[in-house]
Amino acid sequence: MHELPALIEKCLRGDKRSTARLISLIERADPAAPVILERICPHTGNAYTIGITGPPGAGKSTLVDRLVQAFCSQQYSVGVIAVDPASPFTGGALLGDRVRMKHDRGDRDCFFRSMSAGKVMGGLAGATQDAARVLEASGRQIILIETVGVGQSELDVAKATDTVLVVLTPESGDSIQMMKAGLLEIADIYVINKSDRPGADSLSRALQAMLDRKPMTGGMPCWRPPICPTSASLGQGLPELYGCIWSHHDHLRKTATLEERRKSRLKAELQQKIEEEITQVVREILLDETEAAGWLEDLWARKVDPLTLARRVVAARFR
Ligand SMILES: Nc1nc2c(ncn2[C@@H]2O[C@H](COP(=O)(O)OP(=O)(O)OP(=O)(O)O)[C@@H](O)[C@H]2O)c(=O)[nH]1
Ligand SMILES: [Mg+2]
Structure with missing residues (x-):
């Protein structure tokens, strides 16, 4: 989205329309959302x-x-x-x-x-x-x-x-x-x-x-x-x-409770976001149907149990 930087600058200057548009992008988890959040941080x-x-x-x-x-x-x-x-x-x-x-x-x-x-x-x-x-x-x-x-x-x-x-x-x-x-x-x-x-x-x-x-x-x-x-x-x-x-x-x-509360909120948010990211990776892993079909065959033939296989897949992905 080429007008994004201009939109963000206008928001930072207090423009209401740009602010509303940025919130809409964030609300629907648009690919621009991370850019916006990083810039305004x-x-x-x-x-x-x-x-x-x-x-x-x-x-x-x-x-x-x-x-x-x-x-x-x-x-x-x-x-x-x-x-x-x-x-x-x-x-x-x-x-x-x-x-x-x-x-x-x-x-x-x-x-x-x-x-x-x-x-x-x-x-x-x-x-x-x-x-x-x-x-x-x-x-x-x-x-x-x-x-x-x-x-x-x-x-x-x-x-x-x-x-x-x-x-x-x-x-x-x-x-x-x-x-x-x-x-x-x-x-x-x-x-x-x-x-x-x-x-x-x-x-x-x-x-x-x-x-x-x-x-x-x-x-x-x-x-x-x-x-x-x-x-x-x-x-x-x-x-x-x-x-x-x-x-x-x-x-x-x-x-000093204000600082404490805000820090613990940030921690909770980070945890939530990490979980979301990992869920996304899991979805991507399962998207490869050929690979998934091979795993299922191995499971069906009892060549491997689900836990061992899951650990292997995760280890391979995050190595
Ligand atoms: N008698 C009386 N009525 C009130 C008072 N405050 C609000 N109301 C009425 O209560 C109704 C609901 O008010 P809202 O402010 O919409 O309540 P809300 O909690 O925001 O409602 P939701 O967002 O739908 O959960 C409206 O008809 C208000 O006029 C009050 O102090 N006294
Ligand atoms: Mg209300």
Whole structure:
């Protein structure tokens, strides 16, 4: 693709259209993706990333919209990635009233991008992180990533951020014991959204009780996830939530946990990418049908057992 270098240069200068095109290339694992990632790498690694997750319809998008306003009013340049659920159960039809975010209004500097969990090649978390890298390279200082807290891969996306907001609603109150522990465990901050409805207090008490039972982790001094009641649609509790987010950021910095978290994320990403590369090599090995037919004959004639043969093939390939 001959215009790729120009596209990357424009992205690095903050051009939104080029940024969007680069993310699309990465999303569909285009052969240009490695070139893009290599070129932008020196311009990444410092953006503050915030994951927003929670049950379908909890008000995540409405909340993200409010947070974007807050960050932009402090002159931060913001990027948003919303991962659309892969499952037809949680997406679209069932939740007819999903909020369409309004960031790209002329009065605010925000880049909004939605990614479909179903379409992404390779790991969802990896693709989202790469998209976030492009956003950062284009000058975004704060990146908000919204995912529905249902499947493991969606939770992994949220976990791969600096600060994780788990958004619940008063309706979650009764089912808190039944809720996937995985969702509750990843929170740095609990948001009880829709606090304009009854039941917010009892959910708050249930969460406090749960936190009281839990041993503290995450650097010294320990961080106890605060519980923030909000009403995103009415605009209530937002300054307090905004304050909690920055407190967590400061905590991460002071305790060196930010660096630790980012390093362990890089390690996990590297492992994932190595696995993907090896899977690719395996596919290539099996693509040679004549050779594969010969192996099968040897196996069938019991000249060799599958494990020994597999080891031979691998050794020959990686010698
Ligand atoms: N009463 C009340 N309704 C809210 C509040 N926040 C959001 N809503 C409404 O809840 C509905 C869902 O809001 P969204 O922001 O789309 O929720 P979401 O969590 O992003 O939904 P999905 O992305 O589909 O999982 C919309 O009709 C919102 O207007 C709130 O604080 N109080
Ligand atoms: Mg949403």
